[in-house]
Amino acid sequence: MIKIITDYGGMLFSALGQTLIMALCSLLFACMIGLIFGILSVLKNKPCNAVYRIFVDVVRGVPMIVLAFFVYFGVPMAVNNMFSNAHFTLTALQAGIVCLSLNCGAYMAEIIRAGIQSVDIGQMEACRSLGMTYGQAMRKVVLPQAIKTMIPSIINQFIITLKDTSILSVIGFPELVNTTKNVISVSMDSFGGWACAGLMYLVVITILSYIAKFIERRMNRGR
Amino acid sequence: MAVNYDNVKIHASHLHKCFGKLEVLKDISTDIYEGEVVVVLGPSGCGKSTFLRCINRLEDITGGEMVVDGNHMDDKKIDINKARENIGMVFQHFNLFNNLNVMDNLTLAPIQVKKMKKDEACKLAMSMLKKVGLEEKAEAYPSQLSGGQKQRVAIARALCMNPDIMLFDEPTSALDPEMVGEVLNVMKQLAADGMTMVVVTHEIGFAREVADRVLFFADGYIGEEGTPQEVIYNPKTERAKDFFNKVL
Numbered sequence: 001m002i003k004i005i006t007d008y009g010g011m012l013f014s015a016l017g018q019t020l021i022m023a024l025c026s027l028l029f030a031c032m033i034g035l036i037f038g039i040l041s042v043l044k045n046k047p048c049n050a051v052y053r054i055f056v057d058v059v060r061g062v063p064m065i066v067l068a069f070f071v072y073f074g075v076p077m078a079v080n081n082m083f084s085n086a087h088f089t090l091t092a093l094q095a096g097i098v099c100l101s102l103n104c105g106a107y108m109a110e111i112i113r114a115g116i117q118s119v120d121i122g123q124m125e126a127c128r129s130l131g132m133t134y135g136q137a138m139r140k141v142v143l144p145q146a147i148k149t150m151i152p153s154i155i156n157q158f159i160i161t162l163k164d165t166s167i168l169s170v171i172g173f174p175e176l177v178n179t180t181k182n183v184i185s186v187s188m189d190s191f192g193g194w195a196c197a198g199l200m201y202l203v204v205i206t207i208l209s210y211i212a213k214f215i216e217r218r219m220n221r222g223r
Numbered sequence: 224m225a226v227n228y229d230n231v232k233i234h235a236s237h238l239h240k241c242f243g244k245l246e247v248l249k250d251i252s253t254d255i256y257e258g259e260v261v262v263v264l265g266p267s268g269c270g271k272s273t274f275l276r277c278i279n280r281l282e283d284i285t286g287g288e289m290v291v292d293g294n295h296m297d298d299k300k301i302d303i304n305k306a307r308e309n310i311g312m313v314f315q316h317f318n319l320f321n322n323l324n325v326m327d328n329l330t331l332a333p334i335q336v337k338k339m340k341k342d343e344a345c346k347l348a349m350s351m352l353k354k355v356g357l358e359e360k361a362e363a364y365p366s367q368l369s370g371g372q373k374q375r376v377a378i379a380r381a382l383c384m385n386p387d388i389m390l391f392d393e394p395t396s397a398l399d400p401e402m403v404g405e406v407l408n409v410m411k412q413l414a415a416d417g418m419t420m421v422v423v424t425h426e427i428g429f430a431r432e433v434a435d436r437v438l439f440f441a442d443g444y445i446g447e448e449g450t451p452q453e454v455i456y457n458p459k460t461e462r463a464k465d466f467f468n469k470v471l
Contacts, residue, residue, distance in 0.1 A: 120316075120318070122314055122316055122318035123318060123320060123321070125281055125314070125318065126312075126314060126318035126319075126320070126377075126380075127320075127332075128281065128304075128307065129279055129281065129307060129310070129311070129312035129381075130307065130308070130311075130331075130332035130336065130380070130381070130384055131304045131305065131307040131308035131332060131336045131384065132304065132331075132332055132335055132336055133304055136335050136336075140320075140331060140335065141320045141322065141323075141331075144322040145321055145322045
């Protein structure tokens with residue numbers, strides 16, 4: 001295992017870097033997707049609710065590995081078939097981010113919906129009775145309160161997403177799992193390779209959990 | 224308490240409201256004048272709160288007409304937020320913004336809705352807090368206040384929008400008995416200042432002392448209306464007699 005680190009440490013760390021880049025980009029987009037669909041779900045508007053329902057059901061109902069193949073291979077092919085002179089391709093990173101964002105976004109939407117619904121309806125009514133718009137009430141009063149209850153679930157979802165990047169090894173993105181496989185095929189040290197990869201995930205996720213606890217404590221201070 | 228009978232503030236005619244199949248308000252017609260204090264009494268579930276919430280369209284009415292300060296509240300084309308600025312509301316469960324301290328609770332709407340400058344809004348908020356006797360609580364969070372203090376802050380918050388009309392939805396029902404007085408005193412002060420008020424309450428004493436007129440709601444209709452003396456002590460209908468026998 002020491003030999004793996006000394007010989008291939010650079011490769012593995014850069015792969016970890018790729019993994020983190022993909023996870024962070026996806027989380028950013030997932031937050032936006034989650035917020036948009038989360039709001040759609042709490043609006044008193046049937047078509048909006050339906051759009052939310054369909055999005056969440058479809059994304060949650062499809063395994064991510066299928067989604068990954070579909071986005072990476074399926075979508076470019078369909079586009080190129082539709083427009084004969086198009087040469088549309090997605091890089092593995094782009095496809096991976098799309099996949100992870102959609103997948104994580106669907107779960108985030110559910111978390112955000114539950115968070116908003118956990119805020120007493122009276123808060124919204126008080127805002128509206130003062131002449132504030134729905135948007136102002138959401139931004140200034142409801143969401144700030146909802147976020148507090150959402151933080152633990154969101155961090156949990158972040159951790160899941162970070163681990164889910166490993167699924168994207170199937171489309172050849174050089175993230176940690178994929179790179180570890182390559183390293184092992186050269187070094188022939190399965191035990192050391194996978195132990196190393198596992199340890200790397202473990203360290204990053206443990207750090208993330210501590211940050212999460214720190215944020216949670218800060219948000220609950222003084223209330 | 225000068226009631227100006229030339230100026231109708233709230234005009235409800237043949238108001239009808241149902242939630243699905245449940246008919247809560249069947250046929251409510253009344254006019255409320257400038258400076259008038261109207262107390263709405265009645266058994267639970269008779270539509271008192273719903274009536275109040277129809278005045279500022281927290282509930283959409285399903286029939287009839289609700290005109291507040293010349294605004295047809297049921298008209299989808301009016302700027303409902305503009306109309307609501309003029310109608311303050313105080314809730315049974317206070318509904319103070321839990322994420323904001325008292326000062327920010329009071330200044331949020333003036334800053335957001337009226338685009339008031341922050342220091343101007345703070346000055347206004349302080350004067351309103353003084354009015355309800357809580358200027359030392361400006362920095363406190365709602366969770367650090369007692370029920371009575373919360374409700375007084377809620378009243379001050381509504382007053383910061385400088386409304387013409389104040390609606391009170393059972394403002395003392397969620398309070399410990401010893402805190403009811405402080406809230407009622409603030410309301411009495413408001414009434415004395417000439418505020419147009421509609422108060423849903425179970426405080427018969429308040430109705431007797433402060434109300435210009437009492438509406439007795441029963442089963443989605445106005446069962447009786449008149450001065451507190453007439454309605455509370457000499458009710459004509461069986462329903463009202465029965466109710467006041469139980470509560471007095």
